Amino acid sequence: MPRHPSSTPAPGDTDAHVVAATRVWLEKAVIGLNLCPFAKAVHVKRQIRYVVSHAGDVEALLADLLHELQLLAAADPGDIETTLLIHPEVLGDFLDYNDFLDLADAAVEELGLDGVLQVASFHPHYRFADSEGEDDIANFSNRSPYPTLHLLREDSVDRAVAAFPEAERIYEANIETLRRLGRAGWDALFKRAPPP
Template sequence: MQNSDELVSKQTLKWVTSFIVDLNVCPFAKREVEHDSIRLSVVRSKKTAFALEELMAEIAWLDENTETETSLVVFPTLFSDFESYLDFVAMTEDIMFEQGYEGTYQVATFHPDYCFDGVEQDDVSNYTNRSPYPMIHLLREASVEKAIEFYGDTTGIPDDNIALMEEMGLEKVETILQSCLKPESAE
């Protein structure tokens, strides 16, 4: 049985708060959660071409709604295979470039089976980019630049996150991710 859009949204937001914010995986996320400036869009397309159209429609929505800083576009019914997801990411970046969005929006990638190139599938470092569902995170480039200016040097964030995952251990990190998928925890 498919999860409803409402449940997918709750589970995703639970992941944002209990993983991304609470563990400080992204030092900029807490502010956006507190300001309620994150949009979450559940896309149910079953074809890549339609999913790409919906993703570009989300970018057009962001263009018109500047009070929203960032958008998570979640694909609960598509891209269960990580390689097909990576192909979609490449298509996304290509069309964004073609349509003049380079420098306007930045893409961050998350997937339940995320695996960095050259890293074993069960390596805990992959959890820095693992999420309950395949998703594309659209960030406003100008806002990212302002946040970096305020924060300072951000080059150490990925290494700090990997160190945190290693310190916590695979079992604990996996438990946090799986807890987000429990319907009662998404309340």
């Protein structure tokens, strides 16, 4: 059964399980609810690189991040448009994860990739600073099955935003969608379908 996106990551899950749960979340929540209007095309074209990090500490995760940033920068966008660096065994605490994002941004700068790549954030316990609490459904727009660093190409983001009318409304539209869905609707997305 796919791991529910708000559950706690379990150390020791197999790479196949981690990637499968992440794909289910991407298909049912991110694409299915249209939380990111740009995700469907790269998913359909199989241009998303899924990487499971076995890092057990921040230093090892940072090394994996540096490697993946360099790989994405060097790759043909037709082959790899974006990377999901999933790290189930480190930064399970959201505040620690949030602190790590400063290191992720510094890594982009250190490699001279500022303006070329950026890192977006997803976490099972994601919480926006202005949310109404841990269970605020708005937080679920960034809740993934496992802590995940999303590596994106800046020019792809710019093109997507330019092609999407009122791109600045995406965040607000996501909150509206999630509030209409509610927690019960969110949970229902990830329930196993009954056998035929």
